[in-house]
Every structure is written in C-alpha cells, then in structure tokens.
Amino acid sequence: MANAMAHMTLEDLDELSGGLNAPVAVRRLEKGAEVTGTVVATRGEDVFLDFGVKDQGVVPRNHFGKNEDVSAGRRVDVVVERHDESQGLWVCSRKGAVQRATWLNLDRGMTVEGRVTGLNKGGLEVDVQGIRAFLPASQVDLHFMKDISVLIGEVVRCEVTEVDRRGKNLLLSRRRVLEKEAAEKKAVLLTELEIGQVRTGRVRNVTDFGAFVDLGGVEGLIHISDLSWRPVGKVTDIVDVGQEVEVKVLKIDRERDRISLGLKQARPDPWTGIETRLQEGMSLRAKVLRVADFGAFAEVEEGVEGLIPISEMSWSRISSVADAVKVGDEVDVTVLRLEPGKRRMALSMKQARPDPWAGVIESYAPGMTVKGTVSRLETFGVFVAVAPGVEGMIHISELSDKRVRTCDEVVKVGQEVDARVLSVDGPKRRIALSLKPAHSAAPEAIEAAASGRRAERKDRPRRGGLSSDWDWMGSGLGRG
Structure with a gap:
C-alpha cells in the first residue's frame, strides 16, 4: 500500500480528487459506515478511493469482478472496516463482497x-480458506431444507456470526446473506412492479385459501378464486409447490407489503366472444362438474359452464338429480339460454333427445288395456313405464278392489302389469x-252415486232439531 502511495504526488491526488479548492464535504467516517467513494487510482491489488478532502480510502482489487471496470472517476459503494493510522487511509470493503478470511481480520458481520x-x-x-467453520442447519437457507447434505462440495457465501x-x-450464517440479497432484490423489484404486469414466478407455498408465489425476491398471493376460470375445489387441483407459473399483478399494497396475483387473469377469459362460438339451440357435449338439489353444473368449454335444471334432465319425472347424472358424467345438452354479460347459460339434457311423448298421447284412449313395467313406488301410487320414456300412474286406490295400505302389498318394482287406461292429459303429459x-264402477258412476247421497243427506232434517241450508259437503268441511 505504501509503495502504491509513494508513486503518487500531492498534485496527483489533488488533480484526481477535484483540486484543493473543491468544496469541502463534511462527513464523519467510522467503522461500519456505508459510503460512496470515487476511484482515483489502481495500484497492484489496491484500488484507491476519495471520499472528499482529507478522506481517502483503499479497497482490495479482488472485491471487484475480474473484468469489472475500476477506472478513475467511477463511483463505488463500500463499507468502512477500520482506519490505518500509519497510512492515513480508511480500509474499506466492497458492500456485500467476500473478504479474505484470517484469524486476525475475522469479525462479526463479515461476508466470507x-x-x-x-x-x-x-x-x-465449512472450510473458509483453511479455517474450519460451522454452519447450523437453521442458518443454511431462507426456508427449511429437508436434506442439507445436497450442499456438500458446494461453495457458499456466509456471514460471520461468532468468532472465538x-x-x-x-x-456462520448463509441465511443472513440470502436475506440481504433477497431484501435488495425485493427493493428493486417493488419499484419495477406495476398493476397489470404479467410475471413468471414459482409456487412457494400452498394453503387452503390460495398459493404464495415467489416473483424473484417478492412473494404474492394467488387467492383460490383467482386460480382458474372454472370453480376450484382444492388449490392443489391447479398448482403444486415448486411449479413455475405465469401470473398477473392484480393489486399492490406497498404499505402493508402485500401483492395480489391472478393465475386465471394471465390467460384469456373463456367467456370473451362466447356468443360467436355458441348459440341458443346448439347441441353440445358437456361434462358434469358438480350437482345441487336444483340441478347440475356442466362444462361445455374449459372455464365455461352452464346449469342444467332438474326439470330439463329428463322427459320423465325424476325425484332427484342423482337419478339422472353424477359428477364426471359426459352428457349431450342443448343450449336453452345464453347470457354472456352475466356469464350464465341454461342447458337442457332432454331437449337434446327425441321427445318420447311425441305421438304417444294419440296412441292411448280411456278404456284400453296397456302392458307396462312398474318403475317405482310412492306412498300415493305406482308409476308404470308403458313406453321408453313414458310413464303412467296408478293411484293407490286403483290398485285393487280391496283396501290397500301400501303399494308394495300389490306390486313390486320391475313387475309387469296389464293396466287399464282411465284418462289421458296431453298438455300435462299424464x-x-x-x-x-274392468267391471268395477267407473269414476263417473262413483261420482254420480256420491252426488246422490250428498243430495239425500242435504234434504234430510238434522237430528236433534238442527237444520241448515249450508252445503257442508260442498264447502269442503264435511270431506274426510
């Protein structure tokens, strides 16, 4: 160092530092201070810096890259290590640079x-230039590493935490170095991030409510509702830890240090232009995604789903959605209604099939006998399949001349029966x-007989001297 300074005259230093008459920058340098100096010369393994009048310093050349520019006039950020009284120079190190380790100069905070x-x-x-050091497992990485042995043989940069x-x-602590690097990256990235940008990141962690993504020093959250255009049951159905993803920046809260990201927003909205691809009346193939009491939701395109109401699942009456479909089924549907603005679509399964009732009503007339198979039993009666997709109903009172308590006393599901047609209601499909x-009294006769009895009861004087012209039976109060 002395030899290097011996080749420099006071005029040389004065010329490189801006002259003796340059404005004096008053500062107080001390150990650990982070300051910016100007390169005034390079001699051998030393780079000389100027911090202002009467404040010069030196930093090792190996703290710069092999091909890094260290020409005079360049501004360099350094950390003050100590003051060399004999040379009158501040001994400095490059901010964040690896320092040559010896037991004499090792100190807390050094990067080695x-x-x-x-x-x-x-x-x-860890072998630090011949000095044996210990790196605790908790200080190996920013996050827990299950297998730290993968670092054996690798060169690592660490901060000295204790010297005995x-x-x-x-x-040593590698974690502290990584934290400093991450903080620097984060500061730079936060200044560059803007709402609407699409960035590439890696999934760092997965929770029930979303996924945290590392954008390269800054973590953002993809809420479960922003993972996909389709409904998401579990976050892991869409992403896994370690997966690389492209996300869109939705919101930045710099005060709370929070960033909201969207995975689906980085992809085209499947509902955009849907009216040019789908029209009402169009037949499609759809996959059932989920079911509810009132119907089933089925996907016709990725991210585009519609509702199949229970009333549109079958031409026959069904008591529950499970009677017609289950999750994962692929079904043929017809588009009934399309509302792109509301992102809604109504679908029909039965409209995609021929109407089994077409022409059937005309084939049945009261009094004729038809063959059928008992399809299901209810408390009030029995349903009989008389044709594919066409059912008739036998009321419990029409199962037998005898009193019937439950339908299964007379028939069983799957049993074939010969039934007589009582009535046909075309509009209601009944x-x-x-x-x-057949010799049993017809409903008309039964009703006429009942009317006669009511008329007879109406004209008969009330017992106990009571009489009334009020039609008890007609009012409904006298009916059982």
Missing part, C-alpha cells in the same frame, strides 16, 4: 466464502291407469 466439506449433527462443516479466536471456533277389474 467457503466450501462445504461435511455434515454433522445440527449443521454443515482462542477456541478457534467460527460460526296417463292415469288402474289395475281394478
């Missing part, structure tokens, strides 16, 4: 470089059937 040589209980052994010169013990013998 070493090679991982082995694994022991609790951490890693007498016991020759050196404790066929009333009976198992009673």
Whole structure:
C-alpha cells in the first residue's frame, strides 16, 4: 500500500480528487459506515478511493469482478472496516463482497466464502480458506431444507456470526446473506412492479385459501378464486409447490407489503366472444362438474359452464338429480339460454333427445288395456313405464278392489302389469291407469252415486232439531 502511495504526488491526488479548492464535504467516517467513494487510482491489488478532502480510502482489487471496470472517476459503494493510522487511509470493503478470511481480520458481520466439506449433527462443516467453520442447519437457507447434505462440495457465501479466536471456533450464517440479497432484490423489484404486469414466478407455498408465489425476491398471493376460470375445489387441483407459473399483478399494497396475483387473469377469459362460438339451440357435449338439489353444473368449454335444471334432465319425472347424472358424467345438452354479460347459460339434457311423448298421447284412449313395467313406488301410487320414456300412474286406490295400505302389498318394482287406461292429459303429459277389474264402477258412476247421497243427506232434517241450508259437503268441511 505504501509503495502504491509513494508513486503518487500531492498534485496527483489533488488533480484526481477535484483540486484543493473543491468544496469541502463534511462527513464523519467510522467503522461500519456505508459510503460512496470515487476511484482515483489502481495500484497492484489496491484500488484507491476519495471520499472528499482529507478522506481517502483503499479497497482490495479482488472485491471487484475480474473484468469489472475500476477506472478513475467511477463511483463505488463500500463499507468502512477500520482506519490505518500509519497510512492515513480508511480500509474499506466492497458492500456485500467476500473478504479474505484470517484469524486476525475475522469479525462479526463479515461476508466470507467457503466450501462445504461435511455434515454433522445440527449443521454443515465449512472450510473458509483453511479455517474450519460451522454452519447450523437453521442458518443454511431462507426456508427449511429437508436434506442439507445436497450442499456438500458446494461453495457458499456466509456471514460471520461468532468468532472465538482462542477456541478457534467460527460460526456462520448463509441465511443472513440470502436475506440481504433477497431484501435488495425485493427493493428493486417493488419499484419495477406495476398493476397489470404479467410475471413468471414459482409456487412457494400452498394453503387452503390460495398459493404464495415467489416473483424473484417478492412473494404474492394467488387467492383460490383467482386460480382458474372454472370453480376450484382444492388449490392443489391447479398448482403444486415448486411449479413455475405465469401470473398477473392484480393489486399492490406497498404499505402493508402485500401483492395480489391472478393465475386465471394471465390467460384469456373463456367467456370473451362466447356468443360467436355458441348459440341458443346448439347441441353440445358437456361434462358434469358438480350437482345441487336444483340441478347440475356442466362444462361445455374449459372455464365455461352452464346449469342444467332438474326439470330439463329428463322427459320423465325424476325425484332427484342423482337419478339422472353424477359428477364426471359426459352428457349431450342443448343450449336453452345464453347470457354472456352475466356469464350464465341454461342447458337442457332432454331437449337434446327425441321427445318420447311425441305421438304417444294419440296412441292411448280411456278404456284400453296397456302392458307396462312398474318403475317405482310412492306412498300415493305406482308409476308404470308403458313406453321408453313414458310413464303412467296408478293411484293407490286403483290398485285393487280391496283396501290397500301400501303399494308394495300389490306390486313390486320391475313387475309387469296389464293396466287399464282411465284418462289421458296431453298438455300435462299424464296417463292415469288402474289395475281394478274392468267391471268395477267407473269414476263417473262413483261420482254420480256420491252426488246422490250428498243430495239425500242435504234434504234430510238434522237430528236433534238442527237444520241448515249450508252445503257442508260442498264447502269442503264435511270431506274426510
């Protein structure tokens, strides 16, 4: 260092530093201060800096890259290590640079470089230029590493956390170096991030409510509702830890240090232009995604789904959605209604099939006998399949001339029966059937007989001297 300074005259330093008459910048340098100096000269392994009048310093050349520019006039950020009284210079190090380690200059806060040589209980052994050091497992990485042995043989940059010169013990932290680097990256990235940008990141963690993505020093959250245009049951159905993803920046809260990201927003909205691809009346193939009491939601394109109401699942009456479809089924549907603005679509399964009732009504007439198979039993009666997709109903009172408590006393599901047609209601798609013998009284006769009895009761004087012209039966109060 002295030899280097010996070749420089006061005029040389004065010329490089801006002259003796340059404005004086008053500052107080001390150990640990982070300052910016101007390169005034390079001599051998030393780079000389000027911090203002009467404040010069020196930093090792190896703190710069092999091809890095260290020409006079360049501004350099450094950290003050100590003051060399004999030379009148501040000895500095490059901010964040790896320093040459010896037991004499080792100190807390120094950044050193070493090679991982082995694994022991609790951490890693590191060789720092011939000095044996210990790197605890908790200080190996920013996040928990399940297998730290993968670093054996690797060169790592660490910060000195403890120095015991007498016991020759050196404790390191790689985590602190990574934290500083991450903080620097984060500061730069936060100034560059803008709402609407599309960035590439890696999924760092997955929770029930979303996924955290590392954008390269800054983490953002993709809420579960922003993972996909289709409904998401579990976050892991869409992304996994370690997966690389493209996301869109939705919101930045710099005060709370929060960033909201969207995975689906980085992809085209499937509902955009849907009216040019789908029209009402169009037949499609759809996949059932989920079911509810009132119907089923089916996907016709990725991210585009519609509702199949229970009333549109079958031409026949069904009591529950499960009678017609289940999750995962692929079904043929017809588009009934399309509302792109509301992102809604109504679908029909039955409209995609021929109407089984077409022409059937005309084929049945009261009094004729038809063959059918009992399809289901209800408390009030029995449903009988008389044709594919066409059912008739036998009321419990029409199952037998005898009193019937439950339908299964007379028939079973799957049983074939010969039933007599009582009535046909075309608009309501209903066929009333009976198992009673044909000689039984017809409903009209039964009703006429009942009317006669009511008339007789109406004219008969009330017992106990009571009489009334009020039609008890007609009012409904006298009906059982």
